[in-house]
Amino acid sequence: MLHDNPVTILCAHRVIDGAGRKSVLDEMYLKGSQLELADLEKKLGFLKKKYKFISISDYLKAFENGKRLPANSLILTFDDGYIEHYNDVYPLLKRLGIPASFFIATDYVSETDCKWDDKIAAMIARAKVKEFVLDTHLTGKRKFEIGNVEGKARAAGYLWRALKYAGVDERTDLICDLEKALGLTGSGSDNGAYRMTVSWENVKALADDPLMEVGAHTRTHPVLAGLTDEELRDELSASKKEIEERTGKTVSVLCYPYGKKYDYDERAKKFAKDAGFRAALSLDYGRNNGGTDLFALRRLPLLPEPMTIFKVRLSGILDFISAKRESVSHARAAVHQD
Ligand SMILES: [Zn+2]
Known part of the structure; x- marks a missing residue:
């Protein structure tokens, strides 16, 4: 055999x-x-x-x-x-x-992009806020505590599961919402953060x-x-x-x-x-x-x-x-x- x-x-x-x-x-x-x-x-x-x-x-x-x-x-x-x-x-x-x-x-x-889940993790990693709220049909209204590494990892893991089966447009919309919720808009596009x-x-x-x-x-x-x-x-x-x-x-x-x-x-x-x-x-x-x-x-x-x-x-x-x-x-x- x-x-x-x-x-x-x-x-x-x-x-x-x-x-x-x-x-x-x-x-x-x-x-x-x-x-x-x-x-x-x-x-x-x-x-x-x-x-x-x-x-x-x-x-x-x-x-x-x-x-x-x-x-x-x-x-x-x-x-x-x-x-x-x-x-x-x-x-x-x-x-x-x-x-x-x-x-x-x-x-x-790519030097300026990465997988959507890695991008979410990178955004949460560099966010300065201690908590954020998302209110989307994929997540419901939900508060995430991200004052420490454990909370940040938990939030990224939750969003990974919530978005894995979502369509590309839904995912893009949610990433946009997340960027706002994390206070990352207007801070300049820190593309280097996504070099993975x-x-x-x-x-x-x-x-x-x-x-x-x-x-x-x-x-x-x-x-x-x-x-x-x-x-x-x-x-x-x-x-x-x-x-x-x-x-x-x-x-x-x-x-x-x-x-x-x-x-x-x-x-x-x-x-x-x-x-x-x-x-x-x-x-x-x-x-x-x-x-x-x-x-x-x-x-x-x-x-x-x-x-x-x-x-x-x-x-x-x-x-x-x-x-x-x-x-x-x-x-x-x-x-x-x-
Ligand atoms: Zn893979």
Whole structure:
């Protein structure tokens, strides 16, 4: 049977360099289960001893040619193209000789923009007010206490959940309302505050490195299950095409935004195949074997948990419980996790 050894795919989002003085925004992300760079390094050190790092291409080659993969094969993935993936994570991976894949939402490769949820977090981080009120149909009338980092992280997490399934226009309107409520209008557009993503130069450098791979994460990071056929086709094909044009490399793998069962559907899987992808990653919890759908590959999140728990979780003993707990904690994430 094809690679009957289960393959673990790990997934990380923000990786905060906690060595220096952390910004309020960094503290907010850390409250939202994002990783610290030193923690990532420690975990990679352990993984390097116990696991055989492979690339997604190795995985696909084995799958397509019916070859067996080494025991304890592990793939490392980073979603959303955060700037620290290039500045901090990439040099660390190079130093350790570890391959990884980076998934890019192409419309946000920008010096002045970022994903809507990151923008909300950044706005709340730099707001000077101690509380604010929103009265919208998405939130109802609601007061948010943001006098400290915990409150700021809670407010960002609440708005992430409230807006995740909203349409683009509704979201834009709410961000406008939020800007006013936070007293940020008229303060000049502080675009620097939103610089969170890699540049196309960074993406090309990653794609040019034989150890690294770049995959598509759509154009605007929407919930795919809610899109029309036309929008879905555009999100998948245009992101693939843009990365290919910018890097000169074929993009074979898609990563579904949000990635849970209810965020992508059979239609998204079919459109991904039609767009020319060879595989797609979800955030459904679990490991992969010869029977796993190549267009619903499972991943485990890399969490800021103690090494002892990390090791137990990696062993697979807790897969069933972790899958259940993860789906609950995901709904409560303080900032965001995907
Ligand atoms: Zn994402």
